[in-house]
Amino acid sequence: MSDTKEDRPPGALLMGRPFGVPVYITPTWFLITGLITWLFGGQIDRVLPGLGAARYLVALFFALAFYGSVLIHELAHTVVALRYRLPVKRIQLQFFGGVSEIEKEAESAGREFWLAFSGPLLSLLLGAVFLGGMQLVESATVPGVLLTALMLSNVVVAAFNLLPGLPLDGGRMLRAVVWKATGSPMAGTVAAAWVGRLLALAVLVGMPTLAAYQAPGSGFSGLLVDAVLGAILAAIIWNGAAGSVRVARLRERLPQLSARGLARTAVTVVQDTPLAEALRRVEAEGARAVVIADGRGEPVALVREAAVRAVPEHRRPWTAVAAVARDLEPGLMIPADLVGEELLDTLRANPAAEYLVVERDGSPLGVLAAQDVELAFARAMAGQAPLPPVPTGTPA
Structure with a gap:
C-alpha cells in the first residue's frame, strides 16, 4: 500500500x-x-x-x-x-x-x-x-x-x-445484532446511530454533572474543563453516528453505479478514419463514443473526448482518429458486470477519462466515461435517482 x-x-x-x-x-x-x-x-x-x-x-x-x-x-x-x-x-x-x-x-x-x-x-x-x-x-x-x-x-x-451506539465498537456490535435479526444492514445502522445520538446527549450533560457531583469544590474552572471535554466528545459521537448513516445510505445507492448501465454506445472505426467522418457516424447512429479497431476488428484504442474538443472543426476532416486516441491498455478494459464499490475500486486503480466496457466473452459493449461515473456518484450521494441515458450526441 x-x-x-x-x-x-x-x-x-x-x-x-x-x-x-x-x-x-x-x-x-x-x-x-x-x-x-x-x-x-x-x-x-x-x-x-x-x-x-x-x-x-x-x-x-x-x-x-x-x-x-x-x-x-x-x-x-x-x-x-x-x-x-x-x-x-x-x-x-x-x-x-x-x-x-x-x-x-x-x-x-x-x-x-x-x-x-x-x-x-x-x-x-x-x-x-x-x-x-x-x-x-x-x-x-x-x-x-x-x-x-x-x-x-x-x-x-x-x-x-x-457502549451500544455508533460510531463506537459497541454500536457496530448492536448494528450487527439488528442486521442479523432483520436481515437489513440499513436497519441496524439506523438503530445503532440513534442510540449513538442518545449517548452523545448523555455525555454532553453527564460529564460536567458527574464531575460536579464527585468534586463539588473544584470550582468554575474545573467544571468548565469537564463541560468542554464533554462537548467535544459528544460532538465526535454525534457526528460519527450521523456519518455512519450517510455512508450506509450511500452504500445502499451504490448499486446504481453500473458499468453496463453507464456505458455509452460507441461506433467502431479504423485508425486512419477522418475525425469528421467518425463524428458523422456517431451522430447518425445515436452513439456517444468512438472505438478504434485493428484489421481483425479487435479494439485497440479509445478516442478521447477532451482531445476531440481540442481539434477545431475545420481541421477535423484532415485529422485521423488515431491522433486523438489512447491505446487500449489492459487496465482500460473493464467488465460490464462491475457495480458499486467494485466499480469505483477498479476505476481508482486505473485512472483514465474513458474505459472500454466488455462482456464476459470479451466483446465490446460500449465506453464508460469517468465523468459519467462522477455525476452518477454525486447523484447517489444526494439521494437522487440516476439520470436516464442521453439518447444521441457526439463525444465533442
Missing part, C-alpha cells in the same frame, strides 16, 4: 506499517499526550511525593504506553479485517484515541460483530495482563502505579467502546 500524499492525513507522521497498514500520529496526538502527562504527573505526586519532577517522566511513559495499548486495540480490528479480506487504508492515533480506516463493509452480520468486538476484547485482555502484573509489585511504587493506571485505562477504553 503506497504512502501517497493523498493517503497521509494533513500534518501526520508515519510511524510504521504493521501488517502492511500505515500507522500515523496526527498533530492532536501531541496535544493529548502532553495533557495526559501533565494531569497524570499531578496525580502521581499524591501517591509518590518523593519523585519530584521525575514524576512527569513517569507520566510521559504512561501516556506513551497508553497509546501503545490504543494501537494494539486498533491492530486487533485491522488483523480481523485483513482476515476477512477487507482492505485497511490506515490507522490514525489522534486526540480521542485511534481509528482504523476499513474501506469496505463486512459481508455478514457475524463478521461485522467480530470485527467490532475484537478491539474491546483485546483491551480487556490487556487490562487482565496488567492486573496480573500488579500482583507482582508493590502498589506504592513506580511499577505499581504504572501497572494500575494501564489496567484501569484499558478497562475504561474497552467499557467506553462497548
Whole structure:
C-alpha cells in the first residue's frame, strides 16, 4: 500500500506499517499526550511525593504506553479485517484515541460483530495482563502505579467502546445484532446511530454533572474543563453516528453505479478514419463514443473526448482518429458486470477519462466515461435517482 500524499492525513507522521497498514500520529496526538502527562504527573505526586519532577517522566511513559495499548486495540480490528479480506487504508492515533480506516463493509452480520468486538476484547485482555502484573509489585511504587493506571485505562477504553451506539465498537456490535435479526444492514445502522445520538446527549450533560457531583469544590474552572471535554466528545459521537448513516445510505445507492448501465454506445472505426467522418457516424447512429479497431476488428484504442474538443472543426476532416486516441491498455478494459464499490475500486486503480466496457466473452459493449461515473456518484450521494441515458450526441 503506497504512502501517497493523498493517503497521509494533513500534518501526520508515519510511524510504521504493521501488517502492511500505515500507522500515523496526527498533530492532536501531541496535544493529548502532553495533557495526559501533565494531569497524570499531578496525580502521581499524591501517591509518590518523593519523585519530584521525575514524576512527569513517569507520566510521559504512561501516556506513551497508553497509546501503545490504543494501537494494539486498533491492530486487533485491522488483523480481523485483513482476515476477512477487507482492505485497511490506515490507522490514525489522534486526540480521542485511534481509528482504523476499513474501506469496505463486512459481508455478514457475524463478521461485522467480530470485527467490532475484537478491539474491546483485546483491551480487556490487556487490562487482565496488567492486573496480573500488579500482583507482582508493590502498589506504592513506580511499577505499581504504572501497572494500575494501564489496567484501569484499558478497562475504561474497552467499557467506553462497548457502549451500544455508533460510531463506537459497541454500536457496530448492536448494528450487527439488528442486521442479523432483520436481515437489513440499513436497519441496524439506523438503530445503532440513534442510540449513538442518545449517548452523545448523555455525555454532553453527564460529564460536567458527574464531575460536579464527585468534586463539588473544584470550582468554575474545573467544571468548565469537564463541560468542554464533554462537548467535544459528544460532538465526535454525534457526528460519527450521523456519518455512519450517510455512508450506509450511500452504500445502499451504490448499486446504481453500473458499468453496463453507464456505458455509452460507441461506433467502431479504423485508425486512419477522418475525425469528421467518425463524428458523422456517431451522430447518425445515436452513439456517444468512438472505438478504434485493428484489421481483425479487435479494439485497440479509445478516442478521447477532451482531445476531440481540442481539434477545431475545420481541421477535423484532415485529422485521423488515431491522433486523438489512447491505446487500449489492459487496465482500460473493464467488465460490464462491475457495480458499486467494485466499480469505483477498479476505476481508482486505473485512472483514465474513458474505459472500454466488455462482456464476459470479451466483446465490446460500449465506453464508460469517468465523468459519467462522477455525476452518477454525486447523484447517489444526494439521494437522487440516476439520470436516464442521453439518447444521441457526439463525444465533442
